Amino acid sequence: MRVGFVGLGAMGMHMARNLHRGGLLAAVWNRTGEKARALASELSVQAPPTLADLASSVDAVVTCVSADADILEVVQQLAPNLRSGALVLDSSTVGAETARKSAELLKPRGVEFLDCPVSGGTEGARDATLAIMVGGNEEAFERAKPILAAMGKAVTHFGPTGSGQAAKATNQIMCAGIIEAVSEAMAFARAQGLPLEKLIDTLGKGAGSSWYFVHRAPNMVRGTFPAGFRVRLHEKDLTICRDMAARFGVTLPVVERMLGEYAELVARGYGDEDISSTFRLKAELFDHTHETNYDSK
Numbered sequence: 001m002r003v004g005f006v007g008l009g010a011m012g013m014h015m016a017r018n019l020h021r022g023g024l025l026a027a028v029w030n031r032t033g034e035k036a037r038a039l040a041s042e043l044s045v046q047a048p049p050t051l052a053d054l055a056s057s058v059d060a061v062v063t064c065v066s067a068d069a070d071i072l073e074v075v076q077q078l079a080p081n082l083r084s085g086a087l088v089l090d091s092s093t094v095g096a097e098t099a100r101k102s103a104e105l106l107k108p109r110g111v112e113f114l115d116c117p118v119s120g121g122t123e124g125a126r127d128a129t130l131a132i133m134v135g136g137n138e139e140a141f142e143r144a145k146p147i148l149a150a151m152g153k154a155v156t157h158f159g160p161t162g163s164g165q166a167a168k169a170t171n172q173i174m175c176a177g178i179i180e181a182v183s184e185a186m187a188f189a190r191a192q193g194l195p196l197e198k199l200i201d202t203l204g205k206g207a208g209s210s211w212y213f214v215h216r217a218p219n220m221v222r223g224t225f226p227a228g229f230r231v232r233l234h235e236k237d238l239t240i241c242r243d244m245a246a247r248f249g250v251t252l253p254v255v256e257r258m259l260g261e262y263a264e265l266v267a268r269g270y271g272d273e274d275i276s277s278t279f280r281l282k283a284e285l286f287d288h289t290h291e292t293n294y295d296s297k
C-alpha cells in the first residue's frame with residue numbers, strides 16, 4: 001500500500017517517519033513546502049507540489065493538520081484526484097461533525113474516511129506508541145490496520161464516523177483536569193520548598209501520578225514550556241468538548257475553568273507554549289503578583 005502523509009507538524013513529522021520505517025510512506029505534503037521537501041529528500045520519498053498530485057499517486061492518505069476548517073480544506077483538495085477505494089485517515093483532533101462532513105465529501109468518489117485522532121503527545125508520535133481512536137466503516141478500518149499499527153500501539157475502533165473524535169474529546173476533558181491538578185500541585189510543592197526533581201521521581205510512582213505529571217512536571221521545574229501540546233490546540237479541543245456537551249444542555253465545570261485559564265495564557269502571549277505553562281498561573285497564586293520568575297519573553 002502506498003501512503004501519503006499531509007501535515008508535517010510536531011506530531012505529523014514523527015508519524016510520517018514511522019510510516020517510512022514500516023515501509024509504507026510514498027509521499028509527503030506540507031502547507032509550508034520546505035518541510036516536505038526536506039523530509040522527502042532525507043527519506044527518499046516524493047514531495048508532490050500540490051495535494052491533488054499527492055492524491056493521484058497513493059492508495060491512502062494520513063492527515064494531521066490543526067483544526068476543523070483545515071481538514072475540510074485539505075479533504076476538498078484531495079477528493080477530486082483520489083482513486084475509488086482509497087482511504088483517508090484523519091489524525092487531527094476536530095469535531096465529530098467535521099469528521100462526518102469529511103466522510104460526505106469523499107463518499108461520491110468511492111473513498112472511505114476514518115476519523116483517527118491520537119493521544120500520547122509528541123513522544124508517543126515519535127515512539128509509535130500513540131493511542132488511536134477510530135470511527136468509520138469497519139471494512140475500511142480492517143484495511144487501514146497496517147497503517148495505524150505503524151504509528152500507534154492501542155488502536156481501537158469505536159463505531160461509526162465521528163466516534164473516534166467523541167472518544168478523543170473524552171480524553172481531552174481528562175487531560176484538562178490532570179494538567180490543572182499537576183500545575184496546582186507543583187506550585188504548592190515549590191512554595192513548600194520541596195526538592196522538586198526528587199518529588200517527581202517519587203510521586204511519579206505513586207497513586208496520584210499520570211503521564212502529564214511524569215512528562216510535563218519537569219517543564220515546571222525548569223520554567224520552560226516548549227511545545228509539546230500547544231495551549232491553542234487544547235483550547236480548540238475543549239471548545240469542541242464544550243459544543244458537544246452543550247447539545248445535551250450541559251456545561252462542564254472542568255472544561256470551562258480550563259478554557260478561562262487558556263484564554264488568560266493566550267492573552268499574555270503564551271498560546272504556542274505547551275499546556276504545562278498553566279503552571280505560570282498557579283505559581284502566581286503563591287507569588288501574589290502577576291510577574292513570575294517563569295517569564296521567558
Ligand code: NDP
Nearest residue numbers: 007008009010011031032065066070092093121122228229
Ligand atoms: P502543529 O501546529 O505542530 O502542526 C500543524 C500542521 O498542520 C502543520 O504541518 C501545518 O502546516 C498544518 N496545517 C495547518 N493548517 C493547515 C491548512 N489549512 N492546510 C494545510 N495544512 C495545514 O500541530 P501538532 O502537530 O501539534 O497537532 C496536529 C493535530 O494533532 C492537531 O489537531 C492537534 O490537536 C492534534 N494532536 C496534537 C498533539 C500534540 O501533543 N501536539 C497530541 C495529540 C493530538 P504548516 O507547517 O504550513 O504550518
